[in-house]
Amino acid sequence: MSTLRQSLWMTALLLAGPAAQAHIASNGFLSLEVDGAQVSGALELAIRDGELAVGLDQNGDGKVTWGELRASQTALQAYVLGHVHLAGADGPCRMGFSAVQVNERVDGSYLWLPFTAACGRVVKRLSIDYTVLDAEDPSHRGLLSLSAGGATQTAVLGGGSALRLFELDHPSPWSAFVEYLRAGIWHIWSGVDHLLFLLSLLLPAVLARRQNRWEAVPLAAPAFVNIVKVVTAFTLAHSVTLSLAAFDLIRLPGRLTESVIAASIIVAALNNVFPRVTEGRWRIAFAFGLLHGFGFASVLAEMGLPKGARIVSLVAFNLGVEAGQMAVVLALMPAAYLLRTTAFYRRGVMPWGSSAIAALGMVWFVQRAWG
Numbered sequence: 419m420s421t422l423r424q425s426l427w428m429t430a431l432l433l434a435g436p437a438a439q440a441h442i443a444s445n446g447f448l449s450l451e452v453d454g455a456q457v458s459g460a461l462e463l464a465i466r467d468g469e470l471a472v473g474l475d476q477n478g479d480g481k482v483t484w485g486e487l488r489a490s491q492t493a494l495q496a497y498v499l500g501h502v503h504l505a506g507a508d509g510p511c512r513m514g515f516s517a518v519q520v521n522e523r524v525d526g527s528y529l530w531l532p533f534t535a536a537c538g539r540v541v542k543r544l545s546i547d548y549t550v551l552d553a554e555d556p557s558h559r560g561l562l563s564l565s566a567g568g569a570t571q572t573a574v575l576g577g578g579s580a581l582r583l584f585e586l587d588h589p590s591p592w593s594a595f596v597e598y599l600r601a602g603i604w605h606i607w608s609g610v611d612h613l614l615f616l617l618s619l620l621l622p623a624v625l626a627r628r629q630n631r632w633e634a635v636p637l638a639a640p641a642f643v644n645i646v647k648v649v650t651a652f653t654l655a656h657s658v659t660l661s662l663a664a665f666d667l668i669r670l671p672g673r674l675t676e677s678v679i680a681a682s683i684i685v686a687a688l689n690n691v692f693p694r695v696t697e698g699r700w701r702i703a704f705a706f707g708l709l710h711g712f713g714f715a716s717v718l719a720e721m722g723l724p725k726g727a728r729i730v731s732l733v734a735f736n737l738g739v740e741a742g743q744m745a746v747v748l749a750l751m752p753a754a755y756l757l758r759t760t761a762f763y764r765r766g767v768m769p770w771g772s773s774a775i776a777a778l779g780m781v782w783f784v785q786r787a788w789g
Contacts, residue, residue, distance in 0.1 A: 445561055447462040457511060457534065487518060498533075507538070508537065508539055511541075514536075515531060544566075544586060559608075562574070597731075598738065605739065618689075622690055624755045632768055633764070634759040648703045651703040656707045659707075660711040664732050673787070675712040680779050685706070686699075691768075
């Protein structure tokens with residue numbers, strides 16, 4: 419490896435550290451159960467999000483202790499009161515909190531803030547105004563599970579549509595489809611690791627390996643075929659395991675799944691720098707796509723599949739993932755095709771861009787396997 423490549427590789431590793439924190443999608447989990455005029459529920463926020471919201475680490479040592487959590491309880495409850503508003507026919511519901519607790523999830527420790535809300539009279543329509551972390555982290559979303567009368571509705575809250583209205587007596591049969599479609603799109607766009615794996619496999623799609631170097635494909639047809647093969651293989655693979663996991667037919671430990679996803683990024687990116695598989699990258703896409711499907715299933719596990727609409731919701735979520743994925747492909751690959759003949763792409767984007775992706779994958783692998 420040349421001195422220049424070693425220097426750039428070390429630079430990529432250094433840059434990967436702060437960037438690694440951005441791959442973790444900021445999710446809150448809002449669970450509500452309506453019983454007559456009362457709503458009982460809880461909001462779960464990652465410790466890191468609680469720190470963003472109210473500053474839990476009071477002594478600034480980089481760790482949040484149980485004592486600091488208890489000391490911040492009033493501030494946390496006040497923050498939630500200011501950013502989660504429930505309302506029924508009589509107007510706002512009056513919320514009261516129980517003691518803060520801690521819940522462990524796959525991606526770390528979460529604050530668990532249980533509460534009850536009195537809404538005046540029987541709630542038939544519930545409005546939810548969710549603005550948690552709007553100012554601190556606009557990418558944050560709240561995954562809602564709303565139970566009433568034996569039926570469960572789900573939604574992705576936050577972003578551009580903070581205020582949402584839910585019919586409890588006669589929920590729309592299309593609401594589940596729309597919500598899970600949106601959830602699929604949001605998940606692939608927020609899942610930087612999935613996108614970087616796919617990007618690593620697509621970067622060489624507009625090139626051909628000849629005499630130990632990358633050269634531009636002369637025509638659009640071969641590039642198009644390469645792209646279709648990779649995307650189709652990835653789609654088929656993760657659709658299979660997503661479906662199996664969604665119906666609890668196969669489950670893998672979250673740490674194992676996330677670690678292998680990080681490893682897949684390293685393999686795909688390093689294959690661009692030290693090519694071993696040049697004509698059959700779709701095989702890599704399929705093999706690791708099976709594991710990525712379990713990663714996609716994690717968000718479905720948090721949301722759950724509503725009774726009576728499980729197949730519709732699963733199909734909608736998968737379509738959302740594909741729509742989000744294709745939007746990224748259509749945005750990036752025309753530019754890659756236009757730049758394929760340039761030294762910038764062949765000697766810059768391919769080796770150094772792939773090196774940076776591999777370095778980031780290594781950081782994620784360490785975090786997920788041993789963090």
